[in-house]
Amino acid sequence: MSRYVFDFNDGNKELQDLLGGKGANLAEMTRMGLPVPPGFTVTTDACRAYLRTGALPDGLFQEVEDHLRLIEARLGRRLGDSADPLLLSVRSGGRFSMPGMMETILDIGLNDTTVLGLARRSGDERFAWDSYRRLIQMFGKTVFGVPGEQFDAELAAAREAAGVATDAELGTAALRELVAAYQKRFFAYAGRDFPQAPHEQLYSAITAVFASWNTERAVLYRRQEHIPGDLGTAVNVMAMVFGNHGTNSGTGVAFTRDPATGRRGVYGDYLPNAQGEDVVAGIRNTVGLDELARMDPASHARLLSIMEKLELRYRDLCDIEFTIEDGKLWMLQTRVGKRTPAAAFVIAAQLAGEGLITDDEALLRVTGGQLAHLMFPAFDTTNAPAPLAIGVPASPGAASGTVVFDSAAAAAATGPVILVRHETNPDDLPGMIAAQGILTSRGGKTSHAAVVARGMGKTCVCGAEDLEVGPSLFRVGDTVVSEGDVISIDGTTGRVYPGELPVRPSAVVRWFEGELPSTGDPLLTAVERLTGHADTVAKLAVHANADTAADAERARRFGAAGIGLCRTEHMFLGERRELVERLILATGDEERQSALAELLPLQRDDFTAVLAAMDGLPVTIRLIDPPLHEFLPSLEELTDRVARAQARGEDPGHDGRLLVAVRRIHEQNPMLGLRGVRLGLMVPGLFAMQVRAVAQAAAARAAAGGDPRPEIMVPLVASVRELELVRAEASQVLSAVEGVPPIRIGTMIEVPRAALTAGEIAPAADFFSFGTNDLTQMAWGFSRDDVEGAFFGRYRELGVFATSPFETIDVAGVGELVRTAVRRGRSVRPDLVAGVCGEHGGDPDSVRFFHDAGLNYVSCSPFRVPVARLEAGRAAVGDGPVSDSR
Numbered sequence: 001m002s003r004y005v006f007d008f009n010d011g012n013k014e015l016q017d018l019l020g021g022k023g024a025n026l027a028e029m030t031r032m033g034l035p036v037p038p039g040f041t042v043t044t045d046a047c048r049a050y051l052r053t054g055a056l057p058d059g060l061f062q063e064v065e066d067h068l069r070l071i072e073a074r075l076g077r078r079l080g081d082s083a084d085p086l087l088l089s090v091r092s093g094g095r096f097s098m099p100g101m102m103e104t105i106l107d108i109g110l111n112d113t114t115v116l117g118l119a120r121r122s123g124d125e126r127f128a129w130d131s132y133r134r135l136i137q138m139f140g141k142t143v144f145g146v147p148g149e150q151f152d153a154e155l156a157a158a159r160e161a162a163g164v165a166t167d168a169e170l171g172t173a174a175l176r177e178l179v180a181a182y183q184k185r186f187f188a189y190a191g192r193d194f195p196q197a198p199h200e201q202l203y204s205a206i207t208a209v210f211a212s213w214n215t216e217r218a219v220l221y222r223r224q225e226h227i228p229g230d231l232g233t234a235v236n237v238m239a240m241v242f243g244n245h246g247t248n249s250g251t252g253v254a255f256t257r258d259p260a261t262g263r264r265g266v267y268g269d270y271l272p273n274a275q276g277e278d279v280v281a282g283i284r285n286t287v288g289l290d291e292l293a294r295m296d297p298a299s300h301a302r303l304l305s306i307m308e309k310l311e312l313r314y315r316d317l318c319d320i321e322f323t324i325e326d327g328k329l330w331m332l333q334t335r336v337g338k339r340t341p342a343a344a345f346v347i348a349a350q351l352a353g354e355g356l357i358t359d360d361e362a363l364l365r366v367t368g369g370q371l372a373h374l375m376f377p378a379f380d381t382t383n384a385p386a387p388l389a390i391g392v393p394a395s396p397g398a399a400s401g402t403v404v405f406d407s408a409a410a411a412a413a414t415g416p417v418i419l420v421r422h423e424t425n426p427d428d429l430p431g432m433i434a435a436q437g438i439l440t441s442r443g444g445k446t447s448h449a450a451v452v453a454r455g456m457g458k459t460c461v462c463g464a465e466d467l468e469v470g471p472s473l474f475r476v477g478d479t480v481v482s483e484g485d486v487i488s489i490d491g492t493t494g495r496v497y498p499g500e501l502p503v504r505p506s507a508v509v510r511w512f513e514g515e516l517p518s519t520g521d522p523l524l525t526a527v528e529r530l531t532g533h534a535d536t537v538a539k540l541a542v543h544a545n546a547d548t549a550a551d552a553e554r555a556r557r558f559g560a561a562g563i564g565l566c567r568t569e570h571m572f573l574g575e576r577r578e579l580v581e582r583l584i585l586a587t588g589d590e591e592r593q594s595a596l597a598e599l600l601p602l603q604r605d606d607f608t609a610v611l612a613a614m615d616g617l618p619v620t621i622r623l624i625d626p627p628l629h630e631f632l633p634s635l636e637e638l639t640d641r642v643a644r645a646q647a648r649g650e651d652p653g654h655d656g657r658l659l660v661a662v663r664r665i666h667e668q669n670p671m672l673g674l675r676g677v678r679l680g681l682m683v684p685g686l687f688a689m690q691v692r693a694v695a696q697a698a699a700a701r702a703a704a705g706g707d708p709r710p711e712i713m714v715p716l717v718a719s720v721r722e723l724e725l726v727r728a729e730a731s732q733v734l735s736a737v738e739g740v741p742p743i744r745i746g747t748m749i750e751v752p753r754a755a756l757t758a759g760e761i762a763p764a765a766d767f768f769s770f771g772t773n774d775l776t777q778m779a780w781g782f783s784r785d786d787v788e789g790a791f792f793g794r795y796r797e798l799g800v801f802a803t804s805p806f807e808t809i810d811v812a813g814v815g816e817l818v819r820t821a822v823r824r825g826r827s828v829r830p831d832l833v834a835g836v837c838g839e840h841g842g843d844p845d846s847v848r849f850f851h852d853a854g855l856n857y858v859s860c861s862p863f864r865v866p867v868a869r870l871e872a873g874r875a876a877v878g879d880g881p882v883s884d885s886r
């Protein structure tokens with residue numbers, strides 16, 4: 001019984017771990033009766049043994065010999081036979097495809113003697129010498145590390161001497177001389193002759209394939225693609241077939257559907273009289289499959305029927321490698337093919353439409369990351385100039401505009417602008433909102449610029465280190481770009497271009513917005529089908545974070561089932577600041593009440609508009625959260641204003657009083673200071689005014705025939721007592737307003753203490769909403785705005801975390817707080833509704849966690865709603881994580 005070697009007859013496509021993707025699929029095709037040259041697979045087990053010990057495991061030799069005998073018997077040809085030699089290919093192939101990362105050696109078995117036998121037997125001397133020179137080249141490179149350029153140089157010299165443009169035109173004599181030249185190069189580099197013994201060639205090749213698992217480029221590729229480093233590769237040994245056997249032969253690659261668009265049909269390239277990598281190496285121009293149909297209609301028809309069978313068997317897009325030898329078609333590889341995000345959607349929906357897969361399976365074939373990609377506009381780079389610089393592609397999309405260097409200029413601009421900064425901070429928010437795109441010279445994927453831009457669905461390139469950013473221009477080498485110049489930034493590639501590049505707006509977004517019909521467009525109908533199906537299977541509802549009627553309307557168009565977080569702080573900005581100042585400066589109850597009384601109707605109108613836009617759906621309104629000094633001028637600014645007034649001998653008046661107040665309420669750690677529920681308890685009447693505004697808005701909407709469903713949410717609660725006090729006051733206020741529909745009162749869970757005492761808090765809360773931004777800050781004890789730029793890059797390098805815990809929920813820590821709170825809360829209140837309203841609500845990996853944790857909904861920015869809907873559906877039908885990287 002074999003342990004390390006499987007004949008192609010014995011494997012199948014399910015054995016990818018053991019046989020690698022290539023080996024398992026060669027076995028599957030063999031089982032299907034397709035024309036696959038005979039061969040066998042040396043398992044990944046053998047590779048792992050080799051990587052552990054540095055030697056091929058015991059018994060492997062005998063197993064390989066036994067299986068070799070089977071091939072020889074089947075073909076009636078022996079390895080090393082000088083009259084009619086068997087030739088072999090030795091091919092790498094692990095569990096996950098690593099294109100071009102590892103090695104394959106063709107034509108094993110040729111030497112100075114067998115090459116003559118091959119020439120005689122095939123009646124084609126040229127072909128025999130061409131195969132031999134290929135073997136020396138591939139074997140020399142892979143087994144002995146001879147630099148490829150050395151062989152390339154000889155090949156170029158041979159072409160020049162013969163006066164021909166392509167390898168295919170080299171004659172027999174030239175190829176024979178080339179073999180001699182290659183052997184000299186081999187000797188000079190390796191210090192020994194090219195091995196003549198076919199068995200030595202075979203075992204050296206197998207060993208070299210195993211060893212190539214750990215080449216630098218393979219290691220790097222795996223790290224990027226998140227492929228584990230300890231899987232190892234299998235080796236496939238199979239009989240050669242010859243595409244380089246004259247014009248009646250050739251080799252090609254094909255896809256069962258277009259991997260770029262998903263369109264039905266067969267797509268491929270074919271190269272007559274060629275072997276192996278010639279097709280993709282671009283040495284000669286390939287022809288399309290329609291041309292093959294003219295040249296060799298029988299093989300073409302055969303190929304098409306095989307591809308149809310493969311699609312039915314794999315129920316997915318397949319890509320294949322094939323070779324035609326003297327008019328006979330051979331299958332050399334197939335696998336489920338990689339594809340663009342658009343093609344992924346189109347193909348999944350088509351296959352579901354054809355009944356080949358269920359809609360549940362179709363959902364698992366696409367990802368939220370892919371949908372996000374489809375929602376960003378893209379540049380048309382066909383005629384693009386060379387990029388000025390390349391930075392970190394932080395938030396996908398394509399943006400062009402005139403360059404501005406500060407937030408105020410961006411906010412004041414009339415046309416599209418690109419905000420260029422060293423890095424951004426919360427003060428830049430208005431400029432970021434106004435700008436088309438954001439470009440920074442510092443910071444990575446979790447820098448402030450990147451996080452905020454992604455949340456807004458805005459294009460961002462950050463950390464473009466070649467940029468020297470000054471106050472009114474930036475330099476890249478000798479190039480100077482001044483304020484007012486136009487640039488284009490590509491958030492998908494990180495490229496920064498001079499001038500304006502043409503863009504294509506995302507059709508998917510235009511469809512969500514209702515600007516395009518889906519009919520007739522395969523991508524849009526696919527997105528419609530899959531997001532629609534996700535909604536029907538999802539256990540997790542998707543709400544939006546929205547504070548205005550416009551945002552609420554957009555969220556609805558994007559499929560939100562309500563508002564999970566309506567912030568009220570922006571309702572205290574602009575002209576209303578003055579009222580807030582009066583509130584803070586108030587010395588007595590009367591002054592305070594009069595300021596609040598003026599705020600009341602303004603708040604009521606805000607809420608009425610949002611409730612109207614979300615009619616019939618829940619709107620969770622959060623009472624004011626930030627510390628009040630955020631609404632006052634800064635300490636520095638006031639100190640400066642007061643000092644100037646005094647220098648002029650004037651009375652600083654209002655500014656002087658403000659300064660006293662700002663000094664009084666100044667905090668060392670505002671994030672941990674007087675904010676949230678603490679404000680409600682410390683500033684009499686503030687929360688009551690907000691609750692009254694909600695009640696009046698709801699009553700007005702109800703009276704107008706609407707279906708308002710507001711909920712009131714208390715931020716930053718740590719103790720049930722805090723919530724009870726606010727709740728008692730709120731209930732009183734609500735009952736005093738007439739015609740108010742029932743309004744639930746719940747709490748955010750964003751302080752670790754609240755999560756841990758959820759069992760005490762639940763009786764006072766109609767619902768929980770996890771504020772995972774604050775919960776993450778408080779669980780880790782760092783503030784996002786301060787640490788992301790400062791040390792997150794280093795922390796990722798050091799392996800403290802793989803992704804920022806502000807991007808993807810930290811399952812072990814913050815996630816455990818969420819689970820604990822849900823469990824304890826529901827143990828006393830089984831019907832407790834629990835949701836999430838942090839940034840994580842729109843992050844694909846986090847959505848899966850929230851589903852697993854048994855939450856009722858996630859809430860995220862409107863732009864991310866479709867992604868969250870899709871992921872909520874995937875989580876419901878999936879059995880384990882399916883990530884983007886495969």
Ligand code: ADP
Binds near residue numbers: 088089091238242321
């Ligand atoms: P990769 O994994 O990089 O695609 P492969 O193992 O598929 O490498 O092989 C490289 C090339 O050699 C492919 O074009 C393949 O079709 C060709 N090839 C592999 N085995 C044989 C064979 N037995 N006969 C003819 N061509 C082969």
Ligand code: MG
Binds near residue numbers: 321333
């Ligand atoms: Mg291949």
Ligand code: MG
Binds near residue numbers: 715750771773774
């Ligand atoms: Mg918070």
